Amino acid sequence: MDANQYTSEYLTSSADYVDWLEEIIGSINDGILVIDKQGVVRLINDEYTKITSVRKKDIIGRYLRDVRKGAMLTETLKDGKRRSGIYRKEGTTEYVVDMAPVYRQGEIVGAVSVCKSLTEVHYLTKELKQSREMIAKLENTFGHIYQARYTFDDIIGNEAGLRAPVNIARKATQSNLNILIQGESGTGKELLAHAIHHGSSRVNFPFVPVNCTAIPSSLLESELFGYEEGSFTNSKKGGKIGLFELAHNGTIFLDEIGELPMDLQAKLLRVLQDGRIRKIGSIREQEVDVRLICATNKNLGTMVGKQRFREDLYYRLNGVQILIPPLRERKSDLTDLINKFLPGGSTSQHWNLNEEVLDAFSRYNWPGNVRELYNALNYAVNMTDNDSIELHHLPETIRRQSTVPKASDSEKTLKEILQTTEQEIIIETVKSFGNTLHGKKQAAKKLGISLATLYNKLNQSTVSNK
Numbered sequence: 001m002d003a004n005q006y007t008s009e010y011l012t013s014s015a016d017y018v019d020w021l022e023e024i025i026g027s028i029n030d031g032i033l034v035i036d037k038q039g040v041v042r043l044i045n046d047e048y049t050k051i052t053s054v055r056k057k058d059i060i061g062r063y064l065r066d067v068r069k070g071a072m073l074t075e076t077l078k079d080g081k082r083r084s085g086i087y088r089k090e091g092t093t094e095y096v097v098d099m100a101p102v103y104r105q106g107e108i109v110g111a112v113s114v115c116k117s118l119t120e121v122h123y124l125t126k127e128l129k130q131s132r133e134m135i136a137k138l139e140n141t142f143g144h145i146y147q148a149r150y151t152f153d154d155i156i157g158n159e160a161g162l163r164a165p166v167n168i169a170r171k172a173t174q175s176n177l178n179i180l181i182q183g184e185s186g187t188g189k190e191l192l193a194h195a196i197h198h199g200s201s202r203v204n205f206p207f208v209p210v211n212c213t214a215i216p217s218s219l220l221e222s223e224l225f226g227y228e229e230g231s232f233t234n235s236k237k238g239g240k241i242g243l244f245e246l247a248h249n250g251t252i253f254l255d256e257i258g259e260l261p262m263d264l265q266a267k268l269l270r271v272l273q274d275g276r277i278r279k280i281g282s283i284r285e286q287e288v289d290v291r292l293i294c295a296t297n298k299n300l301g302t303m304v305g306k307q308r309f310r311e312d313l314y315y316r317l318n319g320v321q322i323l324i325p326p327l328r329e330r331k332s333d334l335t336d337l338i339n340k341f342l343p344g345g346s347t348s349q350h351w352n353l354n355e356e357v358l359d360a361f362s363r364y365n366w367p368g369n370v371r372e373l374y375n376a377l378n379y380a381v382n383m384t385d386n387d388s389i390e391l392h393h394l395p396e397t398i399r400r401q402s403t404v405p406k407a408s409d410s411e412k413t414l415k416e417i418l419q420t421t422e423q424e425i426i427i428e429t430v431k432s433f434g435n436t437l438h439g440k441k442q443a444a445k446k447l448g449i450s451l452a453t454l455y456n457k458l459n460q461s462t463v464s465n466k
């Protein structure tokens, strides 16, 4: 022995060495079996028993061939070849075996086989399969949610009506320019955004609509750009993907962009300039390729003048500007819209709208625009018992505007008439925007009163109706 090597105090006899070797083999996590050059089993470990159910006392000191029919390890003794990945099945246990000869002084003195159970692998494979199925399902749902639902074919508009702005939108599909759509609420801005995405080369990627007023401004940044795990208390494990990232290669539609808070305006501008986003709490920036369509019922130009909207952002958003006129300025579209919205399609086929109704529609000023028309028709269809729609089936506001009440016809004082009229207008306006907080805010804005006043007047009306 080399004079520089330490001798062991414990390993003094060859029996000690065998014990020691058995311990080592016992500590290995794969099943191990060793035969000598006669093919007699000399060693197995516990894991081997676990995998094959063969106990030590039934195999040690016996010819492997006698105990394990079809064992290939004796072949290794003969040909000295290594074998690996041989598949075996024992009852319900599946495993793979690697085999190798043991050489001493150039001569084969035995062979060893190493068995790895496949139970774990099977378990992981099953988990992987389940996870893949889950991902496929989510991708499916995701694809479904973030798809443009409307095309240009869904947009009604004739030559004297909406055709001109729609033509601009059609041209814009061919470019990658940002688009700003301006128009009153209910004029079809969102519909147009869907159609533009649908008609563009981005159609197979997501269309992600975001209503800037529907998300509290404190959450808007993390919704838009996402956050890293642990960037604030209550942040989700694994962080959050922002809507810009979701929209990668597709289109993001920022509705009511005029309501975007100033600090987010600055952040949005940076994203548009750099084509990169940075999640909250992240030091890394990541590239996103997103086409932006914005919509507003505000006059952004005026807001810029009042320094309530950043001028530089305004010019960025304004690659193509599309103005959708209110319905009262394009009443020539009314007939086609009515035909589209009545259940079953065409008026001539299913519905009979009498002259008075059409007259009321064309005299009405449609503060809620196409959305209000849709709701009004829905209302009328529900009010009538058959297929004819008459004046008294229409919502109060529309009827009233076509038949201004005469004080002499009524028992009421002027003050009372004004009060009821005011309440009716408020109720109808709320109806046209939807009876949600968001709808009420829009209704208040439209009527030029505060939200508090609107609530007050609504309360008065419920009290006086009792």
Ligand SMILES: Nc1ncnc2c1ncn2[C@@H]1O[C@H](COP(=O)(O)OP(=O)(O)O)[C@@H](O)[C@H]1O
Binding pocket: 154, 155, 156, 157, 162, 183, 184, 185, 186, 187, 188, 189, 190, 191, 192, 340, 370, 371, 374
């Ligand atoms: N020109 C149009 N043709 C057909 N449907 C329209 C048209 N304009 C608006 N609509 C319908 O009216 C409703 C309101 O439109 P929306 O796009 O949400 O308006 P906005 O975003 O301007 O408030 C939707 O149901 C939409 O499909």
Ligand SMILES: [Mg+2]
Binding pocket: 185, 186, 189, 190, 255
């Ligand atoms: Mg809208």
